[in-house]
Amino acid sequence: MGTPEFAIPSLQKVRSSRHRIVGIVTQPDKPRGRGRKLQPSPVKRFALEHGIDHIWQPFSLTDQNFLSDLHKVKADVFVVVAFRVLPDVVFSLPPSGTINVHPSLLPQFRGAAPINWTIINGEKETGVTIIRITRQVDAGGILLQKKVPVYADETAGHLHDRLAALGAELLVQALDQIHQGKANVVPQRDELATPAPKLQKEDCHILFHYPAEQVKNRIHGLSPFPTAFSNFKGERINLYRAKIIKSGAVEGAPGTVVRVNKDELWIACNPGIVSLLEVQKEGKKRMVISEFLLGFSIKQGERLE
Numbered sequence: 001m002g003t004p005e006f007a008i009p010s011l012q013k014v015r016s017s018r019h020r021i022v023g024i025v026t027q028p029d030k031p032r033g034r035g036r037k038l039q040p041s042p043v044k045r046f047a048l049e050h051g052i053d054h055i056w057q058p059f060s061l062t063d064q065n066f067l068s069d070l071h072k073v074k075a076d077v078f079v080v081v082a083f084r085v086l087p088d089v090v091f092s093l094p095p096s097g098t099i100n101v102h103p104s105l106l107p108q109f110r111g112a113a114p115i116n117w118t119i120i121n122g123e124k125e126t127g128v129t130i131i132r133i134t135r136q137v138d139a140g141g142i143l144l145q146k147k148v149p150v151y152a153d154e155t156a157g158h159l160h161d162r163l164a165a166l167g168a169e170l171l172v173q174a175l176d177q178i179h180q181g182k183a184n185v186v187p188q189r190d191e192l193a194t195p196a197p198k199l200q201k202e203d204c205h206i207l208f209h210y211p212a213e214q215v216k217n218r219i220h221g222l223s224p225f226p227t228a229f230s231n232f233k234g235e236r237i238n239l240y241r242a243k244i245i246k247s248g249a250v251e252g253a254p255g256t257v258v259r260v261n262k263d264e265l266w267i268a269c270n271p272g273i274v275s276l277l278e279v280q281k282e283g284k285k286r287m288v289i290s291e292f293l294l295g296f297s298i299k300q301g302e303r304l305e
Contacts, residue, residue, distance in 0.1 A: 007081035013168035023054035103163040110138035111196035119221030141185035155223040208254035212272025230304040238280040245273040263290035
């Protein structure tokens with residue numbers, strides 16, 4: 001059970017393992033692109049390309065026809081990777097339970113956007129946790145967990161790809177343990193739980209009113225999606241990468257351009273300075289800052305808001 005690209009490495013790994021996939025559950029096709037044509041999810045595309053016979057795309061996870069079909073395939077275990085919150089009637093169905101691949105060191109960062117919040121919060125390490133699904137979201141017992149470092153200046157996109165690959169490896173290990181009757185489930189410590197809620201538009205608006213390190217972390221934590229942005233003279237500028245130039249106090253209000261030349265754009269924070277490295281005008285392609293400044297007029301003393 002999964003929908004986005006994050007689920008694909010896990011799907012590939014299980015498919016090439018000793019375990020047999022008896023069906024795929026994913027989100028209904030959605031309109032995308034300029035023509036708004038219905039497009040399948042990455043997981044459905046993979047299933048179609050690799051001859052996986054049973055594909056369900058229920059609008060409701062409690063639909064009786066869907067539940068009847070789940071009974072009929074007689075799966076030993078359900079695997080969830082970036083899908084939806086399951087009702088009890090679904091996750092309790094298979095005899096070996098339902099397990100989930102979660103990209104954080106649970107109980108840290110329970111919620112919809114753990115990878116983003118890991119970068120935004122400036123964490124130095126993260127990882128993947130395989131849990132049994134229970135009624136409380138992301139709170140089930142831990143089967144396996146592995147830590148990895150968060151690299152300096154890593155974006156959420158880069159970390160996403162690393163954790164997707166790691167999650168696939170751990171998932172097959174967990175399935176092997178379940179098959180062998182050797183799965184050891186350790187309860188989470190709820191008192192250590194931290195949230196990772198879905199990101200809203202206001203979370204993405206960069207006003208530079210925070211220290212330079214926090215500004216840089218937020219830009220990287222939202223890159224490439226859902227994307228940090230600021231406004232210049234009413235025009236939205238998407239921000240993808242930045243680096244810290246200075247951490248101490250600077251002159252100028254937050255958002256003020258303190259230096260600009262053919263390949264540098266420095267912005268005052270509170271305190272500190274960040275240098276924008278990769279940006280995008282709305283409707284245009286992403287560019288490194290030197291390319292962007294060739295066709296964009298911005299002067300020292302002007303402000304991003």
